[in-house]
Amino acid sequence: GAVVSQHPSRVICKSGTSVKIECRSLDFQATTMFWYRQFPKQSLMLMATSNEGSKATYEQGVEKDKFLINHASLTLSTLTVTSAHPEDSSFYICSANPGGIYSNQPQHFGDGTRLSIL
Amino acid sequence: SQKIEQNSEALNIQEGKTATLTCNYTNYSPAYLQWYRQDPGRGPVFLLLIRENEKEKRKERLKVTFDTTLKQSLFHITASQPADSATYLCALVADSSYKLIFGSGTRLLVRP
Numbered sequence: 001g002a003v004v005s006q007h008p009s010r011v012i013c014k015s016g017t018s019v020k021i022e023c024r025s026l027d028f029q030a031t032t033m034f035w036y037r038q039f040p041k042q043s044l045m046l047m048a049t050s051n052e053g054s055k056a057t058y059e060q061g062v063e064k065d066k067f068l069i070n071h072a073s074l075t076l077s078t079l080t081v082t083s084a085h086p087e088d089s090s091f092y093i094c095s096a097n098p099g100g101i102y103s104n105q106p107q108h109f110g111d112g113t114r115l116s117i118l
Numbered sequence: 119s120q121k122i123e124q125n126s127e128a129l130n131i132q133e134g135k136t137a138t139l140t141c142n143y144t145n146y147s148p149a150y151l152q153w154y155r156q157d158p159g160r161g162p163v164f165l166l167l168i169r170e171n172e173k174e175k176r177k178e179r180l181k182v183t184f185d186t187t188l189k190q191s192l193f194h195i196t197a198s199q200p201a202d203s204a205t206y207l208c209a210l211v212a213d214s215s216y217k218l219i220f221g222s223g224t225r226l227l228v229r230p
Contacts, residue, residue, distance in 0.1 A: 004161075006161070032216075034217075034218070041126075041222075042222060043207070043220045043221060043222040043223060044162070044207070044220045046217055046218070046219070049216075049217075091159075093161045093162075095161070095218075101216035102216050104149070104150050104167065104169075104211075106152055106154075106164035106167060107162075107164070107218055108164070109154075109161030109162050109163070110161050111159075111160050111161045112159065112160065112161045114159065
């Protein structure tokens with residue numbers, strides 16, 4: 001089945017550090033990938049839609065300069081949390097749909113990245 | 119406003135019983151609805167998808183119903199097992215969009 005791999009699984013770093021998270025589709029091409037953030041005991045909140053070869057689309061309230069997204073190939077999207085602060089500590093999850101964004105096929109999710117900013 | 123609501127309280131049941139989880143939505147008209155399972159520290163895993171013209175969908179011990187009049191989906195796990203303990207999320211695609219919107223999830227605990 002379709003597999004999405006996310007790396008790293010856990011990051012602990014000091015305030016002010018920039019952190020890059022990778023999301024790869026291992027056995028399918030994904031022109032679009034999605035980045036979510038999940039706080040404890042809360043739902044997944046869509047942050048942005050990553051588009052291969054073009055700019056990402058950010059949800060309302062998400063700072064594009066804070067959360068840089070690059071989707072340079074059909075199998076890789078990266079999310080960089082720039083100058084991270086403790087309030088950015090969260091669980092970040094990516095997903096992709098093998099059938100494309102308008103497909104009614106389910107999303108396939110990475111295993112998430114637990115980001116902890118000290 | 120548009121909302122997807124799941125019972126935020128954990129559902130605690132005895133092994134072997136049927137677990138029933140509820141997902142209610144308002145101000146959406148989804149063509150289909152999905153259910154995912156999420157274990158602690160992991161990403162969601164797809165379980166079932168049910169379309170608006172389907173009343174019921176089954177997969178092994180899982181059953182999902184979809185009532186577009188009530189704007190509700192029910193998720194059942196029969197003969198529950200401790201390994202079924204997890205958080206279950208319902209999700210739908212917002213109208214005229216491709217974006218998957220999630221409920222807050224219900225945590226299921228199955229006691230041995």
